[in-house]
Amino acid sequence: DGGITQSPKYLFRKEGQNVTLSCEQNLNHDAMYWYRQDPGQGLRLIYYSQIVNDFQKGDIAEGYSVSREKKESFPLTVTSAQKNPTAFYLCASSPEDSYGNTIYFGEGSWLTVV
Amino acid sequence: DQQVKQNSPSLSVQEGRISILNCDYTNSMFDYFLWYKKYPAEGPTFLISISSIKDKNEDGRFTVFLNKSAKHLSLHIVPSQPGDSAVYFCAAKRRKKLTFGTGTRLTIIP
Numbered sequence: 001d002g003g004i005t006q007s008p009k010y011l012f013r014k015e016g017q018n019v020t021l022s023c024e025q026n027l028n029h030d031a032m033y034w035y036r037q038d039p040g041q042g043l044r045l046i047y048y049s050q051i052v053n054d055f056q057k058g059d060i061a062e063g064y065s066v067s068r069e070k071k072e073s074f075p076l077t078v079t080s081a082q083k084n085p086t087a088f089y090l091c092a093s094s095p096e097d098s099y100g101n102t103i104y105f106g107e108g109s110w111l112t113v114v
Numbered sequence: 115d116q117q118v119k120q121n122s123p124s125l126s127v128q129e130g131r132i133s134i135l136n137c138d139y140t141n142s143m144f145d146y147f148l149w150y151k152k153y154p155a156e157g158p159t160f161l162i163s164i165s166s167i168k169d170k171n172e173d174g175r176f177t178v179f180l181n182k183s184a185k186h187l188s189l190h191i192v193p194s195q196p197g198d199s200a201v202y203f204c205a206a207k208r209r210k211k212l213t214f215g216t217g218t219r220l221t222i223i224p
Binding site for chain 1: 118120123148150155156157158159160163203205210211212213214215216217
């Protein structure tokens with residue numbers, strides 16, 4: 001089945017620890033994205049990557065890091081510098097399309113920092 | 115600054131009637147607008163989109179209207195069904211970057 005797989009679905013971590021969320025897609029999409037959802041705040045863009053070995057900061061990149069070593073993988077690390085890491089994290093991808101009109105989301109990962 | 119706004123956090127509609135969800139934006143450089151539907155603890159799923167050069171796009175029960183002069187778009191669902199109960203996000207696109215609104219929770223009353 002083609003799609004976007006995020007893991008783990010639920011993750012608990014102690015404050016001060018770094019944690020990495022996995023995102024894998026087998027859709028052969030060039031672009032990949034990480035969003036964060038907080039109650040009443042919609043979806044906010046953390047990082048995005050349009051091509052392998054290249055990525056750009058989104059609107060709320062502070063305290064996060066990413067890598068794009070392979071086309072199908074775009075892991076997100078939530079570092080101890082992120083002040084409010086507890087949230088629902090969504091990975092997405094989109095095809096290379098000059099008329100590109102949508103992106104596809106994974107099922108999301110819940111991160112709770114205690 | 116919030117470039118895409120959904121000013122109604124919630125909306126309740128009787129089953130069978132029309133649901134109208136609204137969205138306003140501030141950046142005239144957006145070239146595509148999209149609507150997504152989201153159930154709790156799941157990723158959003160794409161519903162319908164419209165190019166900035168059009169003013170209407172229809173797909174089954176869903177129609178999106180774009181008023182560029184007012185920087186306003188709306189999603190019409192006719193007739194509304196119980197399965198339509200979800201949170202709806204509008205999104206605006208520029209250079210492959212999507213900016214989302216805060217969402218409207220739609221509840222369809224049987």
